[in-house]
Amino acid sequence: MSRIVLYMWMSLDGFITGPDDGPGLGLGRGGERLHQALALDDGADPTSIRAADEVSAQVLAEAMDTGAVLTGRRTFDHGGRWNGDHHDGVPIFVLTRSTPAEPAPGHARWVTDVREAAALARNAAGDRDVLLHGAEAARAFLAAGELDELSLQIVPVLLGQGRRLFDGMPPEHVELELVRVLEHPEVLHTRYRVRKADAREVPL
Amino acid sequence: MSRIVLYMWMSLDGFITGPDDGPGLGLGRGGERLHQALALDDGADPTSIRAADEVSAQVLAEAMDTGAVLTGRRTFDHGGRWNGDHHDGVPIFVLTRSTPAEPAPGHARWVTDVREAAALARNAAGDRDVLLHGAEAARAFLAAGELDELSLQIVPVLLGQGRRLFDGMPPEHVELELVRVLEHPEVLHTRYRVRKADAREVPL
Numbered sequence: 001m002s003r004i005v006l007y008m009w010m011s012l013d014g015f016i017t018g019p020d021d022g023p024g025l026g027l028g029r030g031g032e033r034l035h036q037a038l039a040l041d042d043g044a045d046p047t048s049i050r051a052a053d054e055v056s057a058q059v060l061a062e063a064m065d066t067g068a069v070l071t072g073r074r075t076f077d078h079g080g081r082w083n084g085d086h087h088d089g090v091p092i093f094v095l096t097r098s099t100p101a102e103p104a105p106g107h108a109r110w111v112t113d114v115r116e117a118a119a120l121a122r123n124a125a126g127d128r129d130v131l132l133h134g135a136e137a138a139r140a141f142l143a144a145g146e147l148d149e150l151s152l153q154i155v156p157v158l159l160g161q162g163r164r165l166f167d168g169m170p171p172e173h174v175e176l177e178l179v180r181v182l183e184h185p186e187v188l189h190t191r192y193r194v195r196k197a198d199a200r201e202v203p204l
Numbered sequence: 205m206s207r208i209v210l211y212m213w214m215s216l217d218g219f220i221t222g223p224d225d226g227p228g229l230g231l232g233r234g235g236e237r238l239h240q241a242l243a244l245d246d247g248a249d250p251t252s253i254r255a256a257d258e259v260s261a262q263v264l265a266e267a268m269d270t271g272a273v274l275t276g277r278r279t280f281d282h283g284g285r286w287n288g289d290h291h292d293g294v295p296i297f298v299l300t301r302s303t304p305a306e307p308a309p310g311h312a313r314w315v316t317d318v319r320e321a322a323a324l325a326r327n328a329a330g331d332r333d334v335l336l337h338g339a340e341a342a343r344a345f346l347a348a349g350e351l352d353e354l355s356l357q358i359v360p361v362l363l364g365q366g367r368r369l370f371d372g373m374p375p376e377h378v379e380l381e382l383v384r385v386l387e388h389p390e391v392l393h394t395r396y397r398v399r400k401a402d403a404r405e406v407p408l
Contacts, residue, residue, distance in 0.1 A: 158346075178389060
């Protein structure tokens with residue numbers, strides 16, 4: 001079955017944006033440091049991203065080889081809604097609390113239910129993975145048991161402030177399995193598998 | 205010159221304790237998960253720590269080969285003050301806001317100034333490194349430009365809540381250099397060098 005994989009670039013202190021992120025400033029103040037290993041010709045168009053090194057290129061290629069995109073509403077809006085096409089015209093499912101009056105642009109559609117969004121995305125992706133975007137969405141899919149893997153690119157910098165990937169979580173432990181490390185001076189690429197409760201090997 | 209090196213076991217979501225840490229519960233509720241790769245015969249005595257695997261053993265040996273210990277007051281108190289001897293009778297400098305009425309036990313002494321504490325510890329360690337303990341102390345030494353390296357053992361778990369290593373920091377970026385990765389299924393051992401402002405290679 002298609003896996004839902006979160007792709008994020010995160011500072012060592014856990015931030016995925018600098019302070020004051022918002023529309024037109026998706027990475028917050030100074031947050032572009034996190035994407036230094038990527039060269040974005042145009043922030044609004046993910047297909048214009050180029051990797052600065054071979055390892056980043058490999059991870060980026062994996063992200064862009066996914067067959068569907070799941071994203072939170074905030075990430076979608078802050079990224080200019082990608083003009084309705086994240087990559088290759090694959091379906092984009094935007095998790096939102098309430099369905100906006102306007103239709104979602106291009107290949108995007110609004111979904112208000114986490115499990116429905118996960119099912120739609122897995123189905124659309126077929127035998128490919130689903131690319132998950134956004135911290136709040138990641139926490140929602142994790143809580144619903146629908147997050148399968150985390151591809152976390154750990155950037156060697158402390159941002160000090162900004163939006164955290166993991167924040168406001170319940171105190172329950174989520175056990176992970178480190179399945180891959182790709183080392184590069186500019187970014188430490190990690191990939192973790194979420195150990196689902198029914199498959200947990202080590203009792204808490 | 206002797207380097208000041210922070211040694212910490214941290215969850216992937218950035219916590220170094222579970223919730224409600226305090227005296228007698230130094231790792232907070234559930235925080236002992238972070239030290240699962242270490243077998244502590246007696247939490248109050250660091251010399252009773254044994255590593256569960258060769259990689260953890262190597263990192264632990266490096267920590268215990270240091271020539272002085274720097275610690276924050278909270279970590280010192282929560283750890284039962286190590287009965288005045290962290291390891292091998294090396295000097296322990298305890299950073300505290302105000303000097304307690306009672307003398308520090310054993311090889312420990314109170315210090316109220318960050319730079320004085322750093323200088324005393326470096327001098328005491330001679331040609332060996334200084335072991336730094338505690339999140340609040342780490343932030344104080346980092347802010348003072350006295351933190352040289354971070355030996356961070358990233359544990360594959362999300363704790364969700366607890367005390368963060370990096371919290372309440374100023375928004376200034378601190379650039380790091382990844383100098384070593386030791387991979388093990390149970391813990392990802394990273395070592396970062398702090399790029400000092402005057403040696404910063406990449407302008408922000």
